[in-house]
Amino acid sequence: VVLLEASPAALASGVFEAACEALAAALEEETDASVAVVTYDSAVNVYFARAGQPPASLALPLRAAGEHLLPRAAEPFHPVSEAKHELTQLLRALPALHADRAAGGAAGAGAGAGA
Numbered sequence: 001v002v003l004l005e006a007s008p009a010a011l012a013s014g015v016f017e018a019a020c021e022a023l024a025a026a027l028e029e030e031t032d033a034s035v036a037v038v039t040y041d042s043a044v045n046v047y048f049a050r051a052g053q054p055p056a057s058l059a060l061p062l063r064a065a066g067e068h069l070l071p072r073a074a075e076p077f078h079p080v081s082e083a084k085h086e087l088t089q090l091l092r093a094l095p096a097l098h099a100d101r102a103a104g105g106a107a108g109a110g111a112g113a114g115a
Contacts, residue, residue: 017095049086
């Protein structure tokens with residue numbers, strides 16, 4: 001599971017983008033691994049990348065402790081060998097996607113993340 005902080009601080013510092021680029025580069029290696037990509041700021045976003053399909057996401061609002069809302073166990077895991085292109089595209093698109101969210105009126109979104 002790849003868990004990436006997408007808070008305004010992580011975006012502004014460049015850490016989020018650097019992590020996405022490093023992960024995309026790591027996908028160049030041949031592997032039998034499966035990966036799940038998850039970001040968090042004011043919500044937890046689980047990304048789905050399937051071969052031949054555009055990436056999709058599911059936003060899970062942060063809830064009180066003890067309340068869990070998660071996708072079925074196997075859904076977010078992607079065999080790298082089957083969806084390498086889609087996963088790479090997703091990782092390269094995430095910085096712009098989260099920057100757009102932050103600029104689009106989500107002021108304060110994730111303000112407590114990473115604090």
